[in-house]
Amino acid sequence: MNDALRQVGLLVSKDLRIEARGKQTISLVIVLGVLIIVVLGLGLGDQSAASGFTASSILWVAYLFGGALCFEKTMAVERSDDALAGLLLAPLDRGVIFISKLLANLALMAALALIVTPIAIMLFRFQLRVPVVEFALVIALGMLGFAAVGTLFSAAVSSTRLQGGLLTIIVFPLTLPVVIMTTQILRRRQEVGGTLDPQGLLSLALFDVVFLIASWLIFEFVLEP
Amino acid sequence: MRKHKRSFTPIFWIITFILYGVGLWMTAFYAPVESTMGIVQKIFYVHLPVAISTFLAALVVFIASLGYLLQRKMWWDDLAAAAGKVTALYCSVVLLTGMTWAHSAWGTWWTWSPRLTFSLVLWLLYVVYLIIRPAIDSPQRRALVSAVYGLAAFLDVPLVYMSTKLMPDIHPESIALEPAMQRTLLVWFAPVLMTMGGLITVRYRLTRASRVKDEERTQHDIAPAIAGAPLGGAL
Numbered sequence: 001m002n003d004a005l006r007q008v009g010l011l012v013s014k015d016l017r018i019e020a021r022g023k024q025t026i027s028l029v030i031v032l033g034v035l036i037i038v039v040l041g042l043g044l045g046d047q048s049a050a051s052g053f054t055a056s057s058i059l060w061v062a063y064l065f066g067g068a069l070c071f072e073k074t075m076a077v078e079r080s081d082d083a084l085a086g087l088l089l090a091p092l093d094r095g096v097i098f099i100s101k102l103l104a105n106l107a108l109m110a111a112l113a114l115i116v117t118p119i120a121i122m123l124f125r126f127q128l129r130v131p132v133v134e135f136a137l138v139i140a141l142g143m144l145g146f147a148a149v150g151t152l153f154s155a156a157v158s159s160t161r162l163q164g165g166l167l168t169i170i171v172f173p174l175t176l177p178v179v180i181m182t183t184q185i186l187r188r189r190q191e192v193g194g195t196l197d198p199q200g201l202l203s204l205a206l207f208d209v210v211f212l213i214a215s216w217l218i219f220e221f222v223l224e225p
Numbered sequence: 226m227r228k229h230k231r232s233f234t235p236i237f238w239i240i241t242f243i244l245y246g247v248g249l250w251m252t253a254f255y256a257p258v259e260s261t262m263g264i265v266q267k268i269f270y271v272h273l274p275v276a277i278s279t280f281l282a283a284l285v286v287f288i289a290s291l292g293y294l295l296q297r298k299m300w301w302d303d304l305a306a307a308a309g310k311v312t313a314l315y316c317s318v319v320l321l322t323g324m325t326w327a328h329s330a331w332g333t334w335w336t337w338s339p340r341l342t343f344s345l346v347l348w349l350l351y352v353v354y355l356i357i358r359p360a361i362d363s364p365q366r367r368a369l370v371s372a373v374y375g376l377a378a379f380l381d382v383p384l385v386y387m388s389t390k391l392m393p394d395i396h397p398e399s400i401a402l403e404p405a406m407q408r409t410l411l412v413w414f415a416p417v418l419m420t421m422g423g424l425i426t427v428r429y430r431l432t433r434a435s436r437v438k439d440e441e442r443t444q445h446d447i448a449p450a451i452a453g454a455p456l457g458g459a460l
Contacts, residue, residue, distance in 0.1 A: 149377065156370045157370055166357060169353055169357065170357055170370075173350045173378075174374070174378065174380075177346065180342060210380065214377065221372075224369075
């Protein structure tokens with residue numbers, strides 16, 4: 001168990017170190033996120049400040065597209081110079097590789113959210129109408145399920161011709177239930193007030209667990225040099 | 226054996242069409258007209274069997290995908306592809322019949338209730354399944370990605386099924402039917418399920434035949450080259 005944790009730590013730090021040196025993915029993802037916010041914010045005009053639901057939905061769109069780009073790039077790193085072959089030859093469980101890729105993706109998505117959300121609030125006066133902690137909790141749960149499926153499929157499609165386009169078209173419909181649940185929980189919280197709907201949170205967490213376990217089990221089959 | 230197959234196929238389809246005829250006759254003349262909704266309620270006799278068949282076709286995709294991942298035999302992939310096409314087709318029929326019903330019963334073509342939303346997601350999932358298959362060149366890679374996708378896409382089926390039980394929904398959870406209505410519904414199940422099975426079989430045989438042909442052609446082209454025979458005037 002300790003060995004597995006150490007391996008996960010090593011792999012995640014490797015991915016994040018590569019990212020810290022090149023800053024290729026994070027810069028690309030943040031620019032994309034800001035672009036989406038600006039395009040949708042300008043398109044909606046003054047409405048964006050008025051509706052909390054619109055604000056959180058626009059942010060979700062930025063997180064989703066940014067996230068899909070993260071999945072593609074973190075796996076592309078392994079494809080260059082046949083790094084994946086080396087990784088597969090190393091005495092590692094495939095589950096460890098999955099968890100480490102998932103954590104690297106989540107770290108990148110968290111960085112995206114931390115930078116894009118304040119920009120959206122400043123530029124377009126986005127009002128979330130939900131305490132930041134609750135907003136972050138719901139979004140984090142949504143991102144976990146999204147990243148689990150995304151990490152799995154980034155490994156499956158990374159050697160195909162279409163790559164990015166294919167990844168988004170696969171991951172978006174599969175994770176729609178998670179996206180729907182997340183937006184519904186936020187909507188109910190904004191409209192009804194009180195606390196976050198516990199049943200909604202439980203369903204979202206259950207979906208995360210199913211996505212995580214299924215992706216973790218299937219990952220072994222899709223990882224090929 | 227092959228002769229048996231050939232003679233069985235037309236009989237199968239003739240029986241299916243006869244059953245459709247019986248179903249249509251019972252819908253028109255045997256089952257009574259529902260008092261509040263009127264004639265539009267009769268769409269239900271098609272809607273429910275097609276919806277159940279959609280779930281079953283999706284289950285075939287799921288099983289075939291799992292089979293491919295465990296055994297890596299290409300015929301599992303052919304079966305999944307055939308069932309995927311039928312799932313998308315049947316799901317389209319479910320949405321269209323449902324929308325016609327909704328327009329009459331609720332006064333709107335579409336409403337974002339949980340069951341309708343998850344049904345639309347199901348349709349999207351299997352349409353995307355059909356789009357991603359030809360987008361991947363390598364047959365092994367295509368089979369692998371499709372199998373993983375086929376497994377994950379099936380997660381939506383229990384959501385569609387349980388949505389009316391778990392969440393407040395405008396879609397009826399169950400409908401009380403008169404005995405004549407129940408019999409009509411039962412009769413409709415037979416041809417709809419038979420068509421589903423028949424279509425999957427037809428698509429599977431076609432895909433299988435073309436794959437076998439491709440493999441034969443590849444072997445025919447490559448074998449002389451491997452054996453060191455002259456390649457002839459082609460080069």
